[in-house]
Amino acid sequence: MKIRRVGASGLLIECPDADRVEDWRAELWRRRETGELRVTEIVPGALTVLLDGVAPGTEALLTAWEPAPGERRTGGPVVKIPTVFDGADLDSVAALWRVTPDETVRRLTETRLTVAFSGFAPGFAYLRGFPDDWAVPRLDAPRPRVPVGSVALAGGWAGIYPTASPGGWRLVGTTDQTLFDVRREQPALLTPGTRVRLVAK
Amino acid sequence: MITVLRAGPLTTVQDLGRPGWAHLGVPRSGALDAPALGLANRFVGNPDDAAGLETTLLGCTLRFAAPALVAVTGALAAIDVDQRPVERPGGCQLFEVPAGGVVDIGPAIRGVRSYLAVAGGIVVEPVLGSRSTDTLSGLGPDRLTDGAVLPVGTATGAPAVGEPARIGGEFVLGLRRGPRDDWCDLTGLFGTPYTIGPLSNRIGTRLAGTALTRAKAGELPSEGVVLGAVQVPADGRPIVFLADHPTTGGYPVIGVVDDVTPLAQARPGTTVRFRELD
Numbered sequence: 001m002k003i004r005r006v007g008a009s010g011l012l013i014e015c016p017d018a019d020r021v022e023d024w025r026a027e028l029w030r031r032r033e034t035g036e037l038r039v040t041e042i043v044p045g046a047l048t049v050l051l052d053g054v055a056p057g058t059e060a061l062l063t064a065w066e067p068a069p070g071e072r073r074t075g076g077p078v079v080k081i082p083t084v085f086d087g088a089d090l091d092s093v094a095a096l097w098r099v100t101p102d103e104t105v106r107r108l109t110e111t112r113l114t115v116a117f118s119g120f121a122p123g124f125a126y127l128r129g130f131p132d133d134w135a136v137p138r139l140d141a142p143r144p145r146v147p148v149g150s151v152a153l154a155g156g157w158a159g160i161y162p163t164a165s166p167g168g169w170r171l172v173g174t175t176d177q178t179l180f181d182v183r184r185e186q187p188a189l190l191t192p193g194t195r196v197r198l199v200a201k
Numbered sequence: 202m203i204t205v206l207r208a209g210p211l212t213t214v215q216d217l218g219r220p221g222w223a224h225l226g227v228p229r230s231g232a233l234d235a236p237a238l239g240l241a242n243r244f245v246g247n248p249d250d251a252a253g254l255e256t257t258l259l260g261c262t263l264r265f266a267a268p269a270l271v272a273v274t275g276a277l278a279a280i281d282v283d284q285r286p287v288e289r290p291g292g293c294q295l296f297e298v299p300a301g302g303v304v305d306i307g308p309a310i311r312g313v314r315s316y317l318a319v320a321g322g323i324v325v326e327p328v329l330g331s332r333s334t335d336t337l338s339g340l341g342p343d344r345l346t347d348g349a350v351l352p353v354g355t356a357t358g359a360p361a362v363g364e365p366a367r368i369g370g371e372f373v374l375g376l377r378r379g380p381r382d383d384w385c386d387l388t389g390l391f392g393t394p395y396t397i398g399p400l401s402n403r404i405g406t407r408l409a410g411t412a413l414t415r416a417k418a419g420e421l422p423s424e425g426v427v428l429g430a431v432q433v434p435a436d437g438r439p440i441v442f443l444a445d446h447p448t449t450g451g452y453p454v455i456g457v458v459d460d461v462t463p464l465a466q467a468r469p470g471t472t473v474r475f476r477e478l479d
Contacts, residue, residue: 004380005380006380006430006454006457007377007427007429007430007457007458008377008459010427010457012380040220040221041220041221041223043425043448043449044224045423045449046422046423046424047424048422048424048425049425050426052223052425053220117224117423118224118225118226118448119226119423119447120447120449121226122225122226122227122338122340123225123226124226126423182329182340187222187225187227187329188225191225192224
């Protein structure tokens with residue numbers, strides 16, 4: 001583990017892989033819950049966990065808190081996302097994967113996905129779980145408007161657009177689930193660490 | 202109740218923002234010059250986290266339905282109440298507005314953003330604990346438009362005094378290296394003057410000047426970013442992230458500015474320098 005300083009009150013934990021990010025995120029959320037860790041933000045990234053607004057001395061605590069691999073990966077409930085696989089780029093993903101569209105949908109629905117981190121827009125979750133060689137490039141030119149609920153792929157990630165916005169990910173389907181609602185106690189449907197399955201509707 | 206007669210180019214409701222939601226992709230938002238908003242709130246007896254208005258360069262014009270105690274801080278601007286100029290003792294305008302009175306904040310003479318607080322605060326519906334307009338994600342109330350109506354709360358506290366910050370002069374930003382200072386050659390950063398670019402906004406200040414040479418090409422895997430982060434995109438021209446910054450990013454952050462408040466008041470074309478901290 002390497003810890004980098006971020007300004008006067010931030011720390012960035014570097015992890016060798018996404019599983020370790022998940023271990024650290026879960027560990028730090030738990031320590032915050034018990035009151036051992038005082039921090040304004042705990043923000044997982046692809047290979048890092050950022051702590052923003054920490055008290056002096058937190059760096060030393062982190063060294064002692066290093067979680068055992070998988071210790072906190074308890075699983076938890078699986079959020080199922082009913083999806084209509086009618087995306088405009090489903091055929092291009094199938095071509096990149098060198099399989100039929102039906103096989104593409106089978107892969108998408110059979111992969112166990114996990115929310116790695118959020119970003120881009122409130123409630124937009126970067127879902128991991130695909131093998132590396134299923135990574136697909138972004139579109140050469142982003143669409144000016146991707147409809148709300150679009151299920152899409154880019155790099156090795158899957159994501160679902162919580163609101164209509166410009167976007168360069170490849171669209172494979174749509175869902176009617178509400179990804180982000182500020183009136184809910186948990187505004188985001190998909191939070192870091194959540195397990196997700198796409199279900200054909 | 203306040204009716205917006207002239208919204209100006211960008212006037213928004215702002216409080217201290219909504220920190221604590223970055224893991225869901227929610228920017229912190231909030232007043233860019235938070236000390237100025239806090240001061241205006243104290244002048245009218247509001248708690249520090251009450252919502253006020255943040256104007257941009259050209260001010261705004263408002264009509265108050267009921268009598269109100271109002272303070273304006275931040276950028277220096279001429280202020281009229283019913284077309285009579287308000288005196289400015291000590292750099293802060295604190296004044297009573299009669300029922301039906303019209304307040305005009307004129308173009309900024311010095312600085313960029315003025316802050317208007319009204320006793321009782323502006324009590325639009327909070328979103329995730331904050332009334333701030335987030336120009337990146339669209340959370341919070343809409344930016345002000347002509348004809349919009351804003352509810353005012355009930356005044357509670359006793360007005361207090363405070364010392365307004367001086368705006369202007371030389372801008373020197375204290376910067377701590379990291380977390381990705383190994384991605385750029387930073388020898389040119391300290392001491393070299395940079396200029397505030399015209400495309401700067403609430404998301405970030407874009408700096409024109411010597412482009413930094415990248416020691417590594419490409420993008421990092423996305424990672425969390427903080428207020429004041431100095432990001433270096435592919436063209437080498439630094440961006441300092443302000444309140445509406447995205448929560449994660451893939452360009453290297455080579456340092457973090459310890460206080461972004463001066464950037465809230467730095468006009469395009471202003472010269473800034475970096476000073477290394479630690």
